[in-house]
Amino acid sequence: MADLTTKIAGLTMKNPVMTASGTFGYGLEFADFVNLEEIGGIIVKGTTLHPREGNDYPRMVETASGMLNCVGLQNKGVDYFCEHIYPEIKDIRTNMIVNVSGSSPEDYAECAAKVNALEGIPAIELNISCPNVKQGGMAFGVTTEGAATVVKAVREVYDKTLIVKLSPNVTSIADIALAVQDAGADAVSLINTLMGMVIDIEKRKPVLSIATGGMSGPAVKPVAVRCVWQVAKAVSIPVVGLGGIMNAHDAIEFFLAGASAIEIGTANFIDPTVTVKVAQGINEWLDAHGCQSVGEIVGQLNA
Amino acid sequence: MKKYVKDLKVKAVEFPHEWYVLLKLTDEEPLPESVPGQFVEVKVEGSPQTFLRRPISINYVDREKNELWLLIKKVGQGTHKLAELKVGDTLNVVFPLGNGFSPVQKQGEKVLLVGGGVGVAPLLDYGKYLKEQGAEPVFLLGARSQSDLLEQELFKAIAPVYVTTEDGSAGEKGFVTQHTLLNKEKFDRISVCGPKPMMVSVARYAKATNTPCEVSLENMMACGLGACLCCVEKTVKGNVCVCKEGPVFDINDLTWEI
Numbered sequence: 001m002a003d004l005t006t007k008i009a010g011l012t013m014k015n016p017v018m019t020a021s022g023t024f025g026y027g028l029e030f031a032d033f034v035n036l037e038e039i040g041g042i043i044v045k046g047t048t049l050h051p052r053e054g055n056d057y058p059r060m061v062e063t064a065s066g067m068l069n070c071v072g073l074q075n076k077g078v079d080y081f082c083e084h085i086y087p088e089i090k091d092i093r094t095n096m097i098v099n100v101s102g103s104s105p106e107d108y109a110e111c112a113a114k115v116n117a118l119e120g121i122p123a124i125e126l127n128i129s130c131p132n133v134k135q136g137g138m139a140f141g142v143t144t145e146g147a148a149t150v151v152k153a154v155r156e157v158y159d160k161t162l163i164v165k166l167s168p169n170v171t172s173i174a175d176i177a178l179a180v181q182d183a184g185a186d187a188v189s190l191i192n193t194l195m196g197m198v199i200d201i202e203k204r205k206p207v208l209s210i211a212t213g214g215m216s217g218p219a220v221k222p223v224a225v226r227c228v229w230q231v232a233k234a235v236s237i238p239v240v241g242l243g244g245i246m247n248a249h250d251a252i253e254f255f256l257a258g259a260s261a262i263e264i265g266t267a268n269f270i271d272p273t274v275t276v277k278v279a280q281g282i283n284e285w286l287d288a289h290g291c292q293s294v295g296e297i298v299g300q301l302n303a
Numbered sequence: 304m305k306k307y308v309k310d311l312k313v314k315a316v317e318f319p320h321e322w323y324v325l326l327k328l329t330d331e332e333p334l335p336e337s338v339p340g341q342f343v344e345v346k347v348e349g350s351p352q353t354f355l356r357r358p359i360s361i362n363y364v365d366r367e368k369n370e371l372w373l374l375i376k377k378v379g380q381g382t383h384k385l386a387e388l389k390v391g392d393t394l395n396v397v398f399p400l401g402n403g404f405s406p407v408q409k410q411g412e413k414v415l416l417v418g419g420g421v422g423v424a425p426l427l428d429y430g431k432y433l434k435e436q437g438a439e440p441v442f443l444l445g446a447r448s449q450s451d452l453l454e455q456e457l458f459k460a461i462a463p464v465y466v467t468t469e470d471g472s473a474g475e476k477g478f479v480t481q482h483t484l485l486n487k488e489k490f491d492r493i494s495v496c497g498p499k500p501m502m503v504s505v506a507r508y509a510k511a512t513n514t515p516c517e518v519s520l521e522n523m524m525a526c527g528l529g530a531c532l533c534c535v536e537k538t539v540k541g542n543v544c545v546c547k548e549g550p551v552f553d554i555n556d557l558t559w560e561i
Contacts (some may be wrong), residue, residue, distance in 0.1 A: 025530035045532075054542055064351070071531070184342060268524040268526065268530070269355060270354070271346075
């Protein structure tokens with residue numbers, strides 16, 4: 001049996017499988033289906049300094065092999081998280097990671113500082129790539145300056161593992177990755193959703209309430225693999241890969257492209273047990289190929 | 304209530320009308336506990352355009368025969384694919400989901416159950432439950448025409464059934480809210496499932512007559528578990544997930560203009 005232990009900077013996980021923010025709630029929603037402690041890391045719903053109601057319905061539309069969403073970071077704010085949700089999840093023996101978002105560098109930093117004080121949260125994922133909010137979010141993630149400004153502000157107040165989640169909706173994702181690495185990120189995760197749009201041709205109106213949304217699911221996987229490959233070649237910090245992973249085969253593609261760990265998102269909606277199945281499948285693949293660890297195949301593409 | 308993901312076996316496939324299919328599912332183990340008004344999310348195999356699971360309300364649970372019934376309207380490619388299932392096939396189901404209709408409030412209470420189209424489906428299970436628990440359910444069911452009135456004999460076996468059809472081929476002509484029953488009788492409360500315009504007009508009737516009323520919503524869903532926050536409905540408590548906080552809501556908690 002291969003050793004699935006995975007390290008992402010200061011974060012040690014029992015396997016490289018994490019859940020993508022916004023697709024797994026706070027983990028508790030899936031506790032009837034899987035043993036949460038068999039998942040390497042659970043990245044909980046995007047959390048902001050102040051409560052957010054999110055966008056109006058409709059927020060979701062199915063597409064060929066995927067979906068668009070424009071939830072818009074609905075959450076009850078970081079104080080509610082600290083007081084009411086954290087006590088419920090802190091003793092689950094996995095890595096509980098908070099996805100932090102904001103509308104200004106100060107917001108991000110204040111929110112991150114509050115999460116920094118929570119002993120049971122070993123890392124945050126900084127979301128500078130949400131396509132569904134007017135202010136902040138992706139606005140910071142699409143320029144090297146914006147990305148670096150937010151990461152620097154958070155780095156000053158946050159001393160645990162800082163993962164920065166990148167947007168694919170940019171000219172060069174490798175340039176953004178380098179900028180956040182220089183600004184002090186411990187790791188990067190990619191990709192967030194691709195901005196898309198679906199039109200109701202009878203109504204001649206966009207289906208989603210804010211017209212556009214973020215595309216996810218297996219349809220985006222080749223884009224995600226390409227982005228991981230480009231970024232992994234450019235940076236020296238670990239890369240966490242995500243985008244359309246449905247099974248262990250998909251996960252192995254990301255490792256070969258250069259990801260040290262992976263996140264599973266939309267697939268959780270199709271199979272609520274997919275996380276543990278992917279972890280088992282990775283183990284089986286490594287065994288079948290005579291590999292002792294995931295690390296052995298990270299970035300190991302044949303020339 | 305614990306949720307499960309299971310491969311259920313198709314025991315029977317019936318076609319009550321060209322628009323609808325009734326799937327009777329079973330399992331080797333006793334089916335999990337559920338309450339009327341809850342729903343399932345089914346995985347549709349073999350339909351490339353159908354990526355997400357499809358939420359379907361529980362039509363009926365027969366504990367003796369260990370059967371779970373899903374009454375499905377053929378709308379898009381996913382539901383058409385479900386209608387091609389054969390006896391002996393398996394269907395992957397996540398269930399039971401959502402809150403369900405209100406439990407019995409008091410013995411002998413008169414509960415009006417209003418359904419339109421395929422929205423009648425969960426009322427069969429709920430009506431049976433209410434009757435067994437000592438309430439007095441009354442069904443008011445609407446359809447386009449006599450031919451697409453669903454499961455009439457099963458409803459009649461439980462409680463009185465009143466009907467409206469848009470073409471007047473059965474019951475009274477018109478919509479459910481135009482039925483003369485509503486002017487004659489007073490009910491302790493009302494539960495509704497059907498197209499939104501129908502539910503809104505029943506909610507207006509309930510408000511005007513000061514009758515407590517709950518409605519079952521069917522917003523577009525992804526996860527069905529309250530994780531993705533896609534299916535939200537605006538309520539007095541803000542945006543809440545129809546899949547988890549609903550699908551059944553008290554009309555006073557909604558922000559509908561009624």
